[in-house]
Amino acid sequence: MIRVRGLTRRYGDVLAVDDLTFDVEPGKVTGFLGPNGAGKSTTMRVVLGLDRPTSGEALVNGRPYAAFGQPLREVGALLDPGSAHPGRTGRDHLRVAARTNGIPSRRVDEVVEQVGLDRAARRRVKGYSLGMRQRLGIAAALLGDPGVLLFDEPVNGLDLDGVRWIRGLLRHLADEGRAVLVSSHLMSEVEQVADRLVVIGRGRLIADATTEEVVGGLGHVRVRVRVAEPDRLLAGLRAHGCEAHRADDRELLVTGCAADEVGRLAHALGIPLRHLSEVRQSLEDAYLELTGGSVEHHGRQAEAAR
Ligand SMILES: Nc1ncnc2c1ncn2[C@@H]1O[C@H](COP(=O)(O)OP(=O)(O)OP(=O)(O)O)[C@@H](O)[C@H]1O
Helix, strand or coil: CEEEEEEEEEECCEEEEEEEEEEECCCEEEEEECCCCCCHHHHHHHHCCCCCCCEEEEEECCECHHHCCCHHHCEEEECCCCCCCCCCEHHHHHHHHHHHCCCCCHHHHHHHHHCCCHHHHHCEHHHCCHHHHHHHHHHHHHCCCCCEEEEECCCCCCCHHHHHHHHHHHHHHHHCCCEEEEEECCHHHHCCCCCEEEEEECCEEEEEEEHHHHHHHHCCEEEEEEECCHHHHHHHHHHCCCEEEECCCCEEEEECCCHHHHHHHHHHCCCCEEEEEEEECCHHHHHHHHHHHHCCCHHHHHHHHC
16 A cells, blocks of 8 residues: 655645645545645655755655565556657567566566557667557556556546547456545546545645545535525525525525425415526536636636636
8 A cells, every 4th residue: 555644745835745644545546636736656666765955855666666576566656658769579578677677577478468559669669559568558557566556647548448548448447456546637537447546736735535525525516496486485494594696587506405305495475486407516616616726827817718
């Protein structure tokens, strides 16, 4: 598992990661969400020993990355799919990584098959599509059969088939008991596959809970109701404990009470309904609401949009 405790990383004046604490547990996919510049890659780089914390710590299976003699057996990562040497074949790229980590070369064939590279593995990396590079990067992450896996924006730029394949793979790896951390700046990319969500903004923790809890806490259901006597229904709804306000001279928007409750109340008050529906806030909207205040340059963008 990964344990991040009070992790802070400062670059000059920029506080990239600010006192971050969370766990990535085995057997689960943990989605690591945050807008661009939130500090996701920095956190992952510290976990992988590619960057040092200013304070706090990030441990893999109870130890810092630097403590592992053969780290690929403990933790695998997809950070930058463009990192393989373009002149090498995919298979050679994996062979070199296996050799330097004391991993038997038969593992190369296994991971090539697992990610579906097969024939392409004999071709040079410079001819690979983005999807193939992504598969090669994932094959490298899986080489040492590690119990901990990190994927930084793995579906970036992939077509729908590629996105589905990655989702299936993440699920499978977690079901095998591995701790899987997958970052994204889009809620829609991870909410379908993540068991837990760690949401950050400007380097700080915003939410750390199961996906259902985060989604449930975010997705307000609003009820839209149209009647001839909105003021009377408004008073009735408020007396009943619902939050309600006028949308226009006929229509009310209600939160905190379900549509059937609103319908029953209107009926009890003898107010005929002209329209009654539920309006679900999209998850993406809710996520933007959650992280909106933490987007870098948000103020400037908002001003420019005026
Ligand atoms: N080596 C560095 N030197 C200076 N500033 C850096 C460095 N690395 C990251 N930063 C800054 O730290 C902040 C967090 O960046 P980071 O790349 O970790 O965010 P992110 O959440 O991964 O964003 P993205 O989704 O855009 O990749 C940003 O303000 C970034 O400009």
